[in-house]
Amino acid sequence: xxxxxxxxxxxxxxxxxxxxxxxxxxxxxxxxxxxxxxxxxxxxxxxxxxxxxxxxxxxxxxxxxxxxxxxxxxxxxxxxxxxxxxxxxxxxxxxxxxxxxxxxxxxxxxxxxxxxxxxxxxxxxxxxxxxxxxxxxxxxxxxxxxxxxxxxxxxxxxxxxxxxxxxxxxxxxxxxxxxxxxxxxxxxxxxxxxxxxxxxxxxxxxxxxxxxxxxx
Numbered sequence: 001x002x003x004x005x006x007x008x009x010x011x012x013x014x015x016x017x018x019x020x021x022x023x024x025x026x027x028x029x030x031x032x033x034x035x036x037x038x039x040x041x042x043x044x045x046x047x048x049x050x051x052x053x054x055x056x057x058x059x060x061x062x063x064x065x066x067x068x069x070x071x072x073x074x075x076x077x078x079x080x081x082x083x084x085x086x087x088x089x090x091x092x093x094x095x096x097x098x099x100x101x102x103x104x105x106x107x108x109x110x111x112x113x114x115x116x117x118x119x120x121x122x123x124x125x126x127x128x129x130x131x132x133x134x135x136x137x138x139x140x141x142x143x144x145x146x147x148x149x150x151x152x153x154x155x156x157x158x159x160x161x162x163x164x165x166x167x168x169x170x171x172x173x174x175x176x177x178x179x180x181x182x183x184x185x186x187x188x189x190x191x192x193x194x195x196x197x198x199x200x201x202x203x204x205x206x207x208x209x210x211x212x213x214x215x216x
Contacts, residue, residue, distance in 0.1 A: 003098050004091035006131050007112050007121035013038045016045060016079035020056070023048050023078060036111045036119055037082050044111050044119045046082030056081045088113045091120060099128050137173030137188035138212060146208035147199065149183040160185065163202055167195055181207075188212065 012030055014023055014037045023035060027050065037046035056076065089098050089110045098110055102125060112121035133139065147160065157174075164171050164187075173188040184207075189195070196206045 001095040001131055001135070002091070003089055003093045003095055003110075003112055003123055004121070006095060006127040007091065007123040008127070009121045011036060011119070011122040013119065014048060014078050015039070016077065016082065018078050019074050020048075020053060020076040020078060020081060021073035024053060024073065034109050034124075036086075036122060037078055038119050042119060043117045044086060044088065044113050046078070046084050047086045047109075047111065048078055048082050049108075052081055052083060086111060088117075089123070090114070095128065095131050098123055102128070135173065136175065136186065140172050140188050140190070141213045142172060142188055142190045142211075143192060143194060144208070144210045144212050145187045145189070145196065145199065145206055147185040147187065148181055148205045148207045149185065152183050157185075159202070160187065160199070160204070163195065163198055164189060167193065167198060169193055169195060 012026060012032065012035060014026065014035050016037055016039065026035060027033065034047060034049040036044055037048060039045050057073070087101060087105055087107065087110060089101060089112055091112050091114075101110060102108065109122055109124040111119055112123060114120055137144070149156065157176075161171065161174075170190045171187060172190055173186075175186050177184055177186075192211060194209065196209050199206050
């Protein structure tokens with residue numbers, strides 16, 4: 001999976017000369033928590049987030065009138081508060097790379113730029129969550145099995161797939177991950193034909209069987 005598959009293309013942007021008050025209005029109207037800032041040529045020059053705006057709002061705002069707060073936000077320009085050193089990523093980067101960069105830098109988004117720093121999209125942690133959910137096949141109507149192995153060896157994936165093929169069931173999603181329980185293989189298959197007994201008869205430890213449609 002690539003960044004370009006899940007990024008928001010042509011995101012809403014701000015200009016450096018706009019007021020912070022305008023940024024607040026745009027965020028509220030579009031339910032956004034961060035906005036990239038571009039110059040007149042569409043090149044990324046900064047990023048504005050809710051936390052940045054809050055940190056530049058007077059600490060004693062509660063003692064100020066609404067008029068006074070609005071006046072201050074109208075006088076303050078985006079260029080005065082925006083993050084200028086913005087971490088970015090390219091559209092052909094792996095989605096996993098985007099996730100690692102966000103986690104390593106404790107940030108919630110990455111503007112996506114081309115080689116000339118033109119803004120072409122933005123990807124957020126919510127987009128990463130969406131990709132993970134799709135990868136695991138959570139919204140498929142079908143059966144989800146978890147097969148737990150004590151050890152891995154060549155040919156296991158082929159053998160598991162063979163069992164589904166021989167029983168006329170197609171697999172939509174399959175993954176492998178290691179944890180304290182051992183090696184777990186989540187398999188999502190179309191339809192509701194339960195192959196738990198067939199898998200067990202072949203020597204596999206089926207630790208979970210769920211009908212996914214029951215979750216939504």
